[in-house]
Amino acid sequence: MKTGLRDFLSGLKDLFFPPVCLICKTRLAAGRRDVMFCHSCMDAIEFVREPFCTCCGRGFRNSAGGSHLCSDCLAGSYHFSKARALFRYDDSVAKLLHSFKYGGHTTGLATFGALKKRIAHLEELNGQDFIVPVPLHPKRLKQRGFNQALLLAKIFFPDQKDKIHPALMERRRWTEPQTSLKGKDRRKNLKNAFVVKDRIRVEGKKILIVDDVFTTGTTVDECARTLKQAGAEDVQVLTLARVDG
Numbered sequence: 001m002k003t004g005l006r007d008f009l010s011g012l013k014d015l016f017f018p019p020v021c022l023i024c025k026t027r028l029a030a031g032r033r034d035v036m037f038c039h040s041c042m043d044a045i046e047f048v049r050e051p052f053c054t055c056c057g058r059g060f061r062n063s064a065g066g067s068h069l070c071s072d073c074l075a076g077s078y079h080f081s082k083a084r085a086l087f088r089y090d091d092s093v094a095k096l097l098h099s100f101k102y103g104g105h106t107t108g109l110a111t112f113g114a115l116k117k118r119i120a121h122l123e124e125l126n127g128q129d130f131i132v133p134v135p136l137h138p139k140r141l142k143q144r145g146f147n148q149a150l151l152l153a154k155i156f157f158p159d160q161k162d163k164i165h166p167a168l169m170e171r172r173r174w175t176e177p178q179t180s181l182k183g184k185d186r187r188k189n190l191k192n193a194f195v196v197k198d199r200i201r202v203e204g205k206k207i208l209i210v211d212d213v214f215t216t217g218t219t220v221d222e223c224a225r226t227l228k229q230a231g232a233e234d235v236q237v238l239t240l241a242r243v244d245g
C-alpha cells in the first residue's frame with residue numbers, strides 16, 4: 001500500500017475509532033496503535049523481571065540471590081522445563097484479560113505482541129519445533145467463539161505461524177472452571193483432560209505451550225505432562241500473565 005493512502009486510512013481510523021489506553025481508556029495520541037497504554041498505566045503495569053525461578057518463573061521478592069530454582073522446582077514439581085510470562089497478574093492486568101477473554105475485545109493483541117518483543121528474557125524461549133496453544137473444550141470454544149491462547153500464540157510468534165499447531169492436542173474432557181477450585185482439586189479436575197492427537201509428530205520434539213494466565217501452573221503442567229508422556233523431548237511455557245503465589 002502506498003504511504004499516502006496508508007496515512008489517510010490510518011487518519012480515518014483515528015477519527016472514527018480514536019485510540020484509547022487499554023486499561024484506563026484515556027485518549028491516546030493519534031496513530032498510537034502499537035502499544036496502547038498511556039504513560040501512567042505503562043508505568044504502573046508490572047512486567048515480569050528478574051530475579052525469578054529459572055524454571056517456573058515465580059518472582060522472588062528478595063533480589064539478593066539473583067534468579068535460581070524455587071523450592072517447588074527443586075522438588076521437581078513440574079513437567080515443563082521453563083515457564084515465562086510478560087506481566088505480573090494484578091488488578092489492571094486482570095481487567096485487561098477479562099475484557100479480552102470474556103468481552104472478545106481483541107484490540108489489545110497488537111500491544112501484547114509489541115511488548116513481547118521488548119522483553120529480553122523471553123528470547124530464551126526459542127528453538128521449539130511446535131507452538132501449541134492450550135486447547136479449549138469444543139463446547140467452550142463454541143460459547144466463546146475463539147481460543148484466546150491461539151490468538152496470543154499468533155501475535156507472539158508472527159514469524160513462526162507455520163509452527164503453531166492448535167490441533168496437536170485436544171481437550172476431550174469437560175472440566176469445571178479452575179478458578180472455582182484450589183490446589184489438589186485443580187489437579188484432579190484436569191487429570192487426563194488433554195489428549196495428544198498425533199503421537200508420532202510429538203516424539204522427540206521441543207514444544208512451547210501458550211496460554212493467557214499462569215495461576216498455579218496446573219493447566220500448563222497437565223499439558224506438559226501429556227506431551228511428555230506422548231514422547232516430547234522438552235516442553236516450555238509462555239503466558240501473557242503470571243500470578244505470583
Ligand SMILES: [Zn+2]
Pocket residue numbers: 021022023024025026037038039040041042
Ligand atoms: Zn491508561
Ligand SMILES: [Zn+2]
Pocket residue numbers: 053054055056057058069070071072073074
Ligand atoms: Zn519454580
